[in-house]
Amino acid sequence: xxQVQHQAGRYDEPHHKQQLSRQVAKTTTAVTLGGSLMVLSGxxxxxxxxxLVLATPLLVIFSPVLVPAAITLFLIFAGLVTSGGFxxxxxxxxxxxxxxxxGKHPIGAEQLDRAxxxxxxxxxxxxxxxxxxxxxxxxxxxxxxx
Numbered sequence: 001x002x003q004v005q006h007q008a009g010r011y012d013e014p015h016h017k018q019q020l021s022r023q024v025a026k027t028t029t030a031v032t033l034g035g036s037l038m039v040l041s042g043x044x045x046x047x048x049x050x051x052l053v054l055a056t057p058l059l060v061i062f063s064p065v066l067v068p069a070a071i072t073l074f075l076i077f078a079g080l081v082t083s084g085g086f087x088x089x090x091x092x093x094x095x096x097x098x099x100x101x102x103g104k105h106p107i108g109a110e111q112l113d114r115a116x117x118x119x120x121x122x123x124x125x126x127x128x129x130x131x132x133x134x135x136x137x138x139x140x141x142x143x144x145x146x
Contacts, residue, residue, distance in 0.1 A: 059066065099106040 096106050096108075100109055100112075
């Protein structure tokens, strides 16, 4: 029995060493990558601060020109993006209407048909009530006039 336990321990030992070496490799890789990224982050921050210190006098001198130019560029960019969005939406709507008109039943066509039927029934009911109300007032007016 002692021999069996001793042999089982031998089988577990390489597996344990393999897991330990994997864990060490993962930790080493994570520390290396994390440290490299922290150094890169620090260098980027330092470069940003130096660039801002050097560019601040230029920004102050040219601000009467740069601020209106930046606002103009923003408005132009916003207008182009908005125009593109409206154009894309309009082209999709035309495509949807074409598919609906040709009977291909695009997404939402059934809901549109149901809504149209509800509006049609509601309009028909309003028309009948108006005719009935008109006939009642006409009958009352005719009875009073005689």
